[in-house]
Each structure stands twice: as C-alpha cells, then as structure tokens.
Amino acid sequence: MSSQEHADVEIRIISEPRYVCAVRHAIVSLAKAMGLAETSCANLALAVTEAIANIIKHGYHGDEGRPIWVKVTPVQQGGRDGLEVVIEDECQGIDLDKIKSRSLDEIRPGGLGVHIIHEIMDEVDYSHREAGVGVRLRMRKFITPAQPVSSE
C-alpha cells in the first residue's frame, strides 16, 4: 500500500539545480535517523538526486521555477522496514513507457539516471498524478532482509 497521501516528511523545491543538494542532504539525515546503514543512506540520496535531475533536465527541460515535491515515509512490508520516497512534478506529456534504463554496453555520456535508480531501490514505480498533470515516482528501499518463509 502506498503511503503517499500521508507522508511524514514533505519537501518542496523549485526546479533549480542548486536546490538538489539541499534535498540530498535532508534525505541522508532522514535515512540515518530512520536506521539505514551509511552506504544505503548514500545510495538513497543518489537515487533521489538522479530522479530530481531527470525531472529538471527531461521533464521541465531546464525551465526553472517549476514545483517538485519529495515525500518520505517509513514503511513496513512483508516484515521488512524501509523508506518510501515519492517524488512528484507537474511535467506534462511524459510517456511513462519511455522512462527506462539504457543499455550499458554503449559507453557514452548521459542516460544513466534511470538505471542507477533501479539498481539502488528495491521498488520503483512511475505513474501519472491525478488528472494527468505530472508524474509520480514511488520508490522504496528496505533496511532489513525479508523474513524466511517457513517450510512447516
């Protein structure tokens, strides 16, 4: 179940690159406070950075002053604790089917953000926001291993 309507923490920035670091540092602080290991905190911050960078570059095409919301909430699923990060924007005309990783066989600059997000996070889901205005990215990172299934 998504907890996106009731986020514990919500940060709103406008689509300027200089504000991305503020979100990144907030995410690290939150993740540490919620019990993630240092490596996981850093990776989570990287995934959030990549997601916001993609919105600024490809969603808003560098148009500054547009809103981006980052919502963070602890979640529990299947006996695992984790963090859910929901990132929303008002980008229009985004074809969700085109948001995908590129092949890493080709060595060239750019296009790595979606791959990095999928590599780091345990769950990644893109959808359109209500009324079709903007995109919602829901990501989850779990901090404890899944409980073994009993064979009894």
Place this chain on the structure above:
Amino acid sequence: MAQKNTVICDRQPLDDGLVVKAEGEIDLIRSPQLRAELMQVLSDDLDRLVIDLSEVPFMDSSGVATFVEALQVQRKKSKKLVLCNLQPKVRSIFEISRLDMVFTIADDVAAAARA
C-alpha cells in the same frame, strides 16, 4: 588558491602529463563547470591525465558523464586518463554504472602515475 566556483583545486605536473585534484560535490549544478575545466586541461596534449578525487565526497551521473566525455577525448588521441583516490560513495556510482571496468581507477596518485 582555487576560485570559489572552480571544481579543479590543484594541478601538479607529471613526467608525462598532469595530476588535477577535484574538490566538492559534483552534481548537476557543478558538472558544467567541471566539464569546462577538464576540456581546458585536455586542450593541452597530455599523454596522461590523472584526476584525484580524494576531495570529492559525492558524484551523480552528470559527473560520471563528464568524466566519460573526458575519457573519450583522451582515447581518441590514444592518451591516458586515470582516476584515483575515489571515496567509497564515488566508487559506488562507477560500479553501479558498470564503468569501473571502463575507466582505469588507481588507489592513489603514485599508482595512477604508473597505470
């Protein structure tokens, strides 16, 4: 002393090239500056460019893309580009992107000068 917004904070000559040290987080806002500085450095015909990342605590894919571009410039000229002193968080993004096998990555400047 480095100017306030520069990413490359130090340059030291090698017998066959140059060591540059980058500092600070390299993300969407600083990557264009890094790119400009690296392209300026690469306009000199260096047999070897060593990039010391010991003072870089964070890098996103825009930073990685900048280094890929620099690597391509050097390779087109059959020259070397070596990264060294990567902090774990920075090494991680190269590994996640599977570029750790594409770049020559050394433990320190001395090893990078021999790589």
